[in-house]
Structures are given as C-alpha cells and as structure tokens.
Amino acid sequence: MKKVILFNFNGTIVNTKLLAIDIFNEIAKKQGYKEISEEEVLHLSTLSIRDRCKTLNVPIYKMPLVGIAIKRRYQTYIPNLKPVLGISEVLKELKKQDYKLGFLTSNNQNKIDEFLMNNTINSFDYNHYSFSPFSKSKDISSFLKNNRLKKDEVIYVGDELRDIKAA
Structure with a gap:
C-alpha cells in the first residue's frame, strides 16, 4: 500500500497567514x-467560513470575491x-521514512515553483493546482482520482477547520 501525505499548501507549507490578514484588513x-x-x-481559523463572515461583518455572498481578491494580491x-x-x-524526515x-x-503554479526553489524544498512527488480556493473536498477527490489513489492510502494535512471537513 502506498503511503501518501497530502498537504494543503497555504498555511501548512508556506506561511501566508499574516500576509492574507494584512491584505484582508486593507x-x-x-x-x-x-x-x-x-x-x-487563532480563533478565526477554528470557524467555518459562514461564522468568519458573521464575526467580520462580511456578507456571505461577498466572501468569494474577498477571497479571490486576497489570493490575487x-x-x-x-x-x-x-x-x-x-x-x-x-518533509525531509517524512521522505526518509x-x-x-x-x-x-x-x-x-509559477509562483509556487519559485517559492519551492527559493526555499530549496524539493520533496514533493505530487501536486494538484486548482482554480478555486473554496472547493477543497473536490480538489482532494480530483487529486485521488488523477493519481489513482484510494482514500485509505492518503493522509491530508491542513491548518484550518475547513481542511478537516474537506478531508
């Protein structure tokens, strides 16, 4: 059986949290x-998107636009x-194991490639690029299908409640 660990990139591999917060605050x-x-x-990362919107007074229907604006910037x-x-x-220790x-x-993808080169991280056997930052469960399913992997062969690692729900 294959042993695969799949990481959500933002917040788990690259430290984007403070930058995203600065852009959100703008x-x-x-x-x-x-x-x-x-x-x-920390508290916000434990909330669903709906509850984050309530806490931050962002209308739920505007959240996709806000998320895309942050991601673009x-x-x-x-x-x-x-x-x-x-x-x-x-990552190095997991590869050894x-x-x-x-x-x-x-x-x-080009920006991620630059990040990986700039930080000399070349540990990845798989990658999955998607357009939407809001469809993690679909992305996981697509990743499994594209790589002919079964659910029980993969562990998913993330940093937010929605990562847990997607897994």
Whole structure:
C-alpha cells in the first residue's frame, strides 16, 4: 500500500497567514468590514467560513470575491515568503521514512515553483493546482482520482477547520 501525505499548501507549507490578514484588513478598511487583530487569528481559523463572515461583518455572498481578491494580491509575494517554521525538516524526515508527499493549492503554479526553489524544498512527488480556493473536498477527490489513489492510502494535512471537513 502506498503511503501518501497530502498537504494543503497555504498555511501548512508556506506561511501566508499574516500576509492574507494584512491584505484582508486593507479591503476591510475600504469596505467597512471588521479588521482582524493578531489576537483573533487563532480563533478565526477554528470557524467555518459562514461564522468568519458573521464575526467580520462580511456578507456571505461577498466572501468569494474577498477571497479571490486576497489570493490575487498575494500571488506576487509568494516566491519570497518563508515556509511554515519547521516544515522543511518535517518533509525531509517524512521522505526518509518512505512517504510520498504532495500538496494542493489554488495558487499560481509559477509562483509556487519559485517559492519551492527559493526555499530549496524539493520533496514533493505530487501536486494538484486548482482554480478555486473554496472547493477543497473536490480538489482532494480530483487529486485521488488523477493519481489513482484510494482514500485509505492518503493522509491530508491542513491548518484550518475547513481542511478537516474537506478531508
């Protein structure tokens, strides 16, 4: 049986959280939404998208547009971001233990390639690029199908409640 560990890219491999919050806060100022403070970050990551919207006074129907705006704006920063603290060592250790590694992302492939090169992370056997940052369960299913893997052959690692639900 194959042993595959599939990572959600943002927040698990690349540290995008503070950048995304800064960009959200810029949008929030212009749109009249509640800004995110550093103290709220951990709590917000435990909430569903619907509950985040309520907390931040963002109408639920506008969240996809806000998410896409954030994603678009931080693409240019990705190549120069740093990995999540300790993840490079974890990836190396997992490879030593004979795991196959992969990631899911809705980021631009060229930007991800630059990030991986800039941070000398070349541990991945699989990757899955998608357009939408909101369809993780579909992305996981697509990844499994495209790579002829079964659910019980893959462990999914993420950093948010929606990652757990998608898995």
